[in-house]
Amino acid sequence: MKILVIEDDAATLEYVAAGLAEHGHVVDRAADGSEGLSLAVGEAYDVMVVDRRLPGVDGLSIVKAVRGAGVKTPVLFLTTMGSVNDRVEGLEAGGDDYLAKPFAFSELLARVHALARRPPLAAEQTALRVADLEMDLVRRTVSRGGRAIDLQPREFVLLEYLMRNAGRVVTRTMLLERVWDFHFDPKTSVVETHISRLRTKIDKPFEKDLIHTVRGAGYSLDAPA
Amino acid sequence: MRLPKYLRSTSFRIAAAYAGLFAASVVFLFGMAYGLISREMEQQVRASVGQEARLLEDAYREKGPAHLAYMVAARTGPAGRADGAYLFQDQAGTVLAGNWPSIAPFAGWRELEVRVPAAGRGTGRVETILGLGIRFADGFLMVGASLRRIGEVQRLLFQTLNWTLGLTLLLALVGGAVVGRGAMRRVEAINRTTHDIIRGNLSRRVPIRGVSDELDDLAVNINRMLDRIEVLMGNLRQVTNDIAHDLRTPLGRLRQRLEKARNRKDQGEEECEVLDTAIAETDAILHTFAALLSIAEVEAGARQRRFADVDLSGLAETIVEAYETVAEDNGQTLTGAIGDGLLCRGDRDLLTQMMANLVENAIRHTPSGTRIGVSLAGGREGILLAVGDNGPGVPADDRDRIFRRLYRAQQSRTTPGTGLGLALVKVIAELHGAAVVALDNHPGLRVEVRFPAAGR
Numbered sequence: 001m002k003i004l005v006i007e008d009d010a011a012t013l014e015y016v017a018a019g020l021a022e023h024g025h026v027v028d029r030a031a032d033g034s035e036g037l038s039l040a041v042g043e044a045y046d047v048m049v050v051d052r053r054l055p056g057v058d059g060l061s062i063v064k065a066v067r068g069a070g071v072k073t074p075v076l077f078l079t080t081m082g083s084v085n086d087r088v089e090g091l092e093a094g095g096d097d098y099l100a101k102p103f104a105f106s107e108l109l110a111r112v113h114a115l116a117r118r119p120p121l122a123a124e125q126t127a128l129r130v131a132d133l134e135m136d137l138v139r140r141t142v143s144r145g146g147r148a149i150d151l152q153p154r155e156f157v158l159l160e161y162l163m164r165n166a167g168r169v170v171t172r173t174m175l176l177e178r179v180w181d182f183h184f185d186p187k188t189s190v191v192e193t194h195i196s197r198l199r200t201k202i203d204k205p206f207e208k209d210l211i212h213t214v215r216g217a218g219y220s221l222d223a224p225a
Numbered sequence: 226m227r228l229p230k231y232l233r234s235t236s237f238r239i240a241a242a243y244a245g246l247f248a249a250s251v252v253f254l255f256g257m258a259y260g261l262i263s264r265e266m267e268q269q270v271r272a273s274v275g276q277e278a279r280l281l282e283d284a285y286r287e288k289g290p291a292h293l294a295y296m297v298a299a300r301t302g303p304a305g306r307a308d309g310a311y312l313f314q315d316q317a318g319t320v321l322a323g324n325w326p327s328i329a330p331f332a333g334w335r336e337l338e339v340r341v342p343a344a345g346r347g348t349g350r351v352e353t354i355l356g357l358g359i360r361f362a363d364g365f366l367m368v369g370a371s372l373r374r375i376g377e378v379q380r381l382l383f384q385t386l387n388w389t390l391g392l393t394l395l396l397a398l399v400g401g402a403v404v405g406r407g408a409m410r411r412v413e414a415i416n417r418t419t420h421d422i423i424r425g426n427l428s429r430r431v432p433i434r435g436v437s438d439e440l441d442d443l444a445v446n447i448n449r450m451l452d453r454i455e456v457l458m459g460n461l462r463q464v465t466n467d468i469a470h471d472l473r474t475p476l477g478r479l480r481q482r483l484e485k486a487r488n489r490k491d492q493g494e495e496e497c498e499v500l501d502t503a504i505a506e507t508d509a510i511l512h513t514f515a516a517l518l519s520i521a522e523v524e525a526g527a528r529q530r531r532f533a534d535v536d537l538s539g540l541a542e543t544i545v546e547a548y549e550t551v552a553e554d555n556g557q558t559l560t561g562a563i564g565d566g567l568l569c570r571g572d573r574d575l576l577t578q579m580m581a582n583l584v585e586n587a588i589r590h591t592p593s594g595t596r597i598g599v600s601l602a603g604g605r606e607g608i609l610l611a612v613g614d615n616g617p618g619v620p621a622d623d624r625d626r627i628f629r630r631l632y633r634a635q636q637s638r639t640t641p642g643t644g645l646g647l648a649l650v651k652v653i654a655e656l657h658g659a660a661v662v663a664l665d666n667h668p669g670l671r672v673e674v675r676f677p678a679a680g681r
Binding site for chain 2: 009011012015080088100101102104105152154180181182183184185186187188189190193194196197216
């Protein structure tokens with residue numbers, strides 16, 4: 001993918017850009033707001049990573065201007081405070097996701113991947129399918145290999161998110177935000193216990209596992225190779 | 226027996242002291258007046274008795290005893306003055322004239338007592354006579370006057386003194402009580418304010434009446450002191466937050482370096498373990514700082530601008546559902562008794578975190594087999610959220626302290642945590658005007674958050 005990173009702190013810029021390049025992405029760097037803005041409007045990117053607070057033109061203004069210019073590129077905000085106000089303001093300005101500094105690179109990578117433009121889903125899409133696992137979004141039913149699986153409502157939401165991001169790593173924090181709307185870091189294993197309940201129903205009765213743990217990063221739902 | 230409070234108040238004691246001083250000076254003045262008046266009146270009696278006696282003595286010397294007897298008789302007769310005492314007797318003690326029984330002759334002044342029969346029955350009263358005795362060669366003359374008037378005046382003086390004293394003391398005490406109660410009300414206002422401040426509401430100030438007396442001076446000085454303390458506390462908090470804030474960047478860098486090292490392809494299993502631990506430790510520090518900063522942010526109150534109607538019932542259901550499985554995996558049970566359709570004005574994210582922290586606190590600090598209950602109920606008083614468990618509980622002395630920053634109860638020192646979870650609960654509750662209390666659940670701990678009724 002082609003990714004733009006706008007970040008005034010040289011060390012963070014290097015860390016993010018180098019990391020993304022290592023994972024095979026093409027990265028453009030901008031060290032301040034005005035440079036970032038001209039790149040963002042002039043070039044076509046798959047994802048933009050923008051620091052919320054920049055000298056000169058700050059991150060919020062850049063995203064507002066970019067959205068004003070009709071550019072729909074997904075934006076990931078980096079915030080220093082990690083405060084909810086920052087998150088809400090960022091989303092209101094047209095950001096798609098936010099990440100509080102300091103962050104684990106795996107977290108950034110997972111979010112960039114989740115944001116990357118997917119082939120647009122047909123509006124009337126009513127089912128998701130990964131290998132022999134099927135989800136009917138209208139009837140809210142799940143089956144694997146033709147056998148119906150009974151899920152709790154929250155387990156259904158969790159599985160839906162995993163299936164929509166099939167083949168990609170989703171982090172614990174992403175699951176907390178998307179499935180439970182928790183914007184804090186629980187001190188207990190909320191995600192882990194629910195994943196393990198889901199595994200008991202989705203994987204255990206079957207030969208091949210679909211839900212994988214990615215060490216140091218998160219989980220991914222993948223068709224067995 | 227304890228005195229009523231206003232009798233123990235300083236201002237009343239001062240009033241009482243003044244009353245005492247006043248009473249003492251009243252007594253002293255009366256003593257002076259009494260002595261003066263008594264002496265003066267006695268002088269008058271002596272003067273008139275002396276004059277009368279000299280007159281009679283002259284009459285005796287010039288005209289003889291018979292004439293004296295006649296004069297005395299005239300004075301004591303029905304047409305004479307009856308208020309004097311006269312006695313003229315001969316050598317043998319026979320009364321020649323007068324209204325006094327015979328007595329042993331004496332020369333000079335002497336006080337004599339006589340019993341005056343009462344009008345009705347009864348013993349009557351004793352009256353004192355001041356008599357001047359003059360001896361002659363062949364007889365004895367005594368002229369005297371009753372001191373009854375002096376006694377009456379003295380009694381009158383005493384009565385006046387008693388009344389005056391009583392009134393003085395009464396007025397002083399009542400006045401003192403009134404003044405004392407007024408002053409005490411102000412002192413109590415000062416005390417109430419300081420109690421509030423001790424409980425942590427540093428923005429309170431002592432009321433000032435604007436009469437610029439010493440109590441006002443005291444209030445002004447207390448307020449100045451509070452301003453100073455608030456500034457210092459603010460500085461302290463600012464420094465804490467600045468440290469937390471400023472250290473996040475270098476810590477973030479440290480984390481990045483560790484992560485880079487960890488992800489190198491040539492890293493051995495053992496090194497990876499070490500680096501993972503180091504990263505986890507760094508994360509723990511960063512979490513502590515983040516929690517400190519969230520508390521500071523919530524305390525600053527800026528979040529109130531984003532308040533909206535929050536479905537507390539829905540939040541509580543979500544929390545119970547999210548943590549049921551966590552509790553179950555710990556061998557505990559988590560149940561909810563959530564009332565329907567309870568709303569409050571607030572910040573959804575913060576309220577979620579508050580409930581989660583309460584439930585996690587119960588899960589993490591109680592052993593396997595504990596039953597944890599979350600309840601949410603609405604009433605006329607407002608909304609009551611309670612999280613209770615039947616675990617080991619918290620000793621009464623510690624119950625208020627568990628909401629302090631970085632406080633770890635004795636039995637929880639072994640469990641991992643920052644000691645900021647409940648502190649955050651408290652500031653979030655206070656941001657929403659809710660009160661938080663930790664109670665004994667008989668057994669276990671019960672934390673209640675009482676949201677005020679809407680519209681308050």
